[in-house]
Amino acid sequence: MIEVRQLSKSFGSQLILDGVDLRIESGESAVIIGRSGGGKSVLLKHIIGLLQPDAGEVFVDGENITRMNERQLLRVRSKFGMVFQGAALFDSMTVAENVAFPLERKHQFTPGEIAKRVVAALEMVDLPGTEKKKPAELSGGMRKRVGLARAIVYEPQIVLYDEPTTGLDPIVSDSIDKLIIRVRDHLKVTSIVVTHDMRSAQRVGNHVIMLHEKKVYANCTPEKLFASTDPVVRQFVDGVADK
Amino acid sequence: MNFLAGTWVGEWLIGLGRLALLTREAVAACLTLKASRRDLLYQIYFIGIKSQAVVLVTGAFTGMVLTAQTYFQFHKVKMDTATLAVVGVSMCDELGPVLTALMVAGRVGAAIAAEIGTMRVTDQIDALRTLATHPIDYLVVPRLLASIIALPLLTMESIVLGITSGYLVGTQLLGIDPTYLYYDMMKYMNDVDVVFGLVKSFVYGGIIALIGCYKGLTCGMGAEGVGRATTEAVVYSSITILITNFFLTLLLQRLYVLIS
Numbered sequence: 001m002i003e004v005r006q007l008s009k010s011f012g013s014q015l016i017l018d019g020v021d022l023r024i025e026s027g028e029s030a031v032i033i034g035r036s037g038g039g040k041s042v043l044l045k046h047i048i049g050l051l052q053p054d055a056g057e058v059f060v061d062g063e064n065i066t067r068m069n070e071r072q073l074l075r076v077r078s079k080f081g082m083v084f085q086g087a088a089l090f091d092s093m094t095v096a097e098n099v100a101f102p103l104e105r106k107h108q109f110t111p112g113e114i115a116k117r118v119v120a121a122l123e124m125v126d127l128p129g130t131e132k133k134k135p136a137e138l139s140g141g142m143r144k145r146v147g148l149a150r151a152i153v154y155e156p157q158i159v160l161y162d163e164p165t166t167g168l169d170p171i172v173s174d175s176i177d178k179l180i181i182r183v184r185d186h187l188k189v190t191s192i193v194v195t196h197d198m199r200s201a202q203r204v205g206n207h208v209i210m211l212h213e214k215k216v217y218a219n220c221t222p223e224k225l226f227a228s229t230d231p232v233v234r235q236f237v238d239g240v241a242d243k
Numbered sequence: 244m245n246f247l248a249g250t251w252v253g254e255w256l257i258g259l260g261r262l263a264l265l266t267r268e269a270v271a272a273c274l275t276l277k278a279s280r281r282d283l284l285y286q287i288y289f290i291g292i293k294s295q296a297v298v299l300v301t302g303a304f305t306g307m308v309l310t311a312q313t314y315f316q317f318h319k320v321k322m323d324t325a326t327l328a329v330v331g332v333s334m335c336d337e338l339g340p341v342l343t344a345l346m347v348a349g350r351v352g353a354a355i356a357a358e359i360g361t362m363r364v365t366d367q368i369d370a371l372r373t374l375a376t377h378p379i380d381y382l383v384v385p386r387l388l389a390s391i392i393a394l395p396l397l398t399m400e401s402i403v404l405g406i407t408s409g410y411l412v413g414t415q416l417l418g419i420d421p422t423y424l425y426y427d428m429m430k431y432m433n434d435v436d437v438v439f440g441l442v443k444s445f446v447y448g449g450i451i452a453l454i455g456c457y458k459g460l461t462c463g464m465g466a467e468g469v470g471r472a473t474t475e476a477v478v479y480s481s482i483t484i485l486i487t488n489f490f491l492t493l494l495l496q497r498l499y500v501l502i503s
Contacts, residue, residue: 048373071377073372074372074375075375077372080373081373084369084370086366088367088370090367151373
């Protein structure tokens with residue numbers, strides 16, 4: 001379970017989040033939506049402890065992570081897997097080495113077990129046979145899939161997706177959505193997806209959190225959000241520019 | 244301290260504080276052996292083996308030119324055979340460690356800052372953190388250990404080659420008597436000169452790795468940020484080495500006098 005209480009964050013003089021409250025239960029698939037620059041990725045980075053808030057608290061399974069130092073956070077982060085917007089693959093390594101990286105750092109597996117898990121993770125993201133390729137040889141969609149394979153190979157309890165379909169064509173975006181649903185259902189993980197792709201939000205989420213003007217503006221099911229008559233929600237859902 | 248905020252002095256002091264914190268954490272991680280052996284060996288290869296050519300050429304030609312210049316001056320007062328003693332002491336105490344460190348700072352310091360800086364701007368360092376890996380353990384510790392292992396070895400090579408090439412220039416080109424040249428060098432040089440050179444190179448190894456890593460880890464966003472971090476890593480490492488050399492020379496001499 002993840003709980004965020006009165007979270008505020010500024011960069012310099014620019015206030016990004018102002019008293020954000022939210023709660024995501026275990027096994028839930030939450031989607032965070034909002035306008036570009038609205039603080040969605042900043043919120044996600046607070047949930048995994050990559051950023052420290054100016055005020056407020058973040059609880060992961062009842063533990064307050066806001067007061068932890070980097071070494072204490074390493075233990076909490078082993079519960080998480082994160083897929084970055086640009087995949088953030090280690091470009092000096094092959095696909096197999098990227099996916100094997102978290103397993104090798106744990107020092108709990110034999111080389112044979114690691115190889116088996118790498119193959120299984122790459123099969124799960126529909127990329128078998130790409131083990132020896134370098135990230136530079138992959139397309140944007142393939143890179144995100146490898147990023148997902150790396151995030152799930154050690155079977156985390158929570159997977160965070162930072163704009164997983166941004167910059168991809170509709171067909172590849174659709175396949176990534178299906179993959180997120182497949183990972184959620186097969187591994188029974190809690191998913192938190194940051195996106196401004198409304199189709200994706202509707203498909204992968206069973207709980208939508210909308211950020212607007214630095215706060216949580218809506219927190220409901222996708223059905224309720226898409227049926228809403230609130231002008232702010234409607235403008236975002238319909239994708240209508242300001243006059 | 245508020246009056247310093249926003250000024251270059253304030254920024255410099257903040258940077259110095261952050262570098263000190265990075266040093267403390269990296270040294271603590273080194274002591275608990277948090278680097279993988281494979282990463283350490285790769286960094287020793289990259290810093291030590293790949294720097295051979297540049298360090299050896301620098302050492303050889305420094306020894307040769309120093310021999311020639313010293314001979315031209317000493318010849319006037321008929322002290323030709325003392326030439327190699329001056330070259331030996333200079334190479335061991337100052338030129339060997341300092342020039343080796345400056346050359347390695349240019350090659351390795353820049354590469355460290357560029358590699359880590361690129362990882363930072365492409366979210367690879369955040370990815371490391373999400374994979375429960377501390378960036379200091381994975382990125383800084385192997386580079387720091389490799390640098391403090393490789394620098395003394397490179398310095399030794401540079402010193403040996405500098406003295407050897409000086410000896411050859413003195414005997415083959417300038418016509419100095421080889422026996423007296425060697426005898427005078429052994430007479431005026433001490434073991435402690437070699438120890439001073441090694442101690443200095445050990446410190447410079449730490450400076451190059453720490454400043455390179457610090458500049459990479461704190462670099463600004465985009466290609467411009469990486470470019471600036473790379474330049475600053477070389478400039479700051481070189482200046483720090485030159486300033487540290489002066490104080491280290493005084494300190495080591497004082498310590499030697501106290502001990503002996």
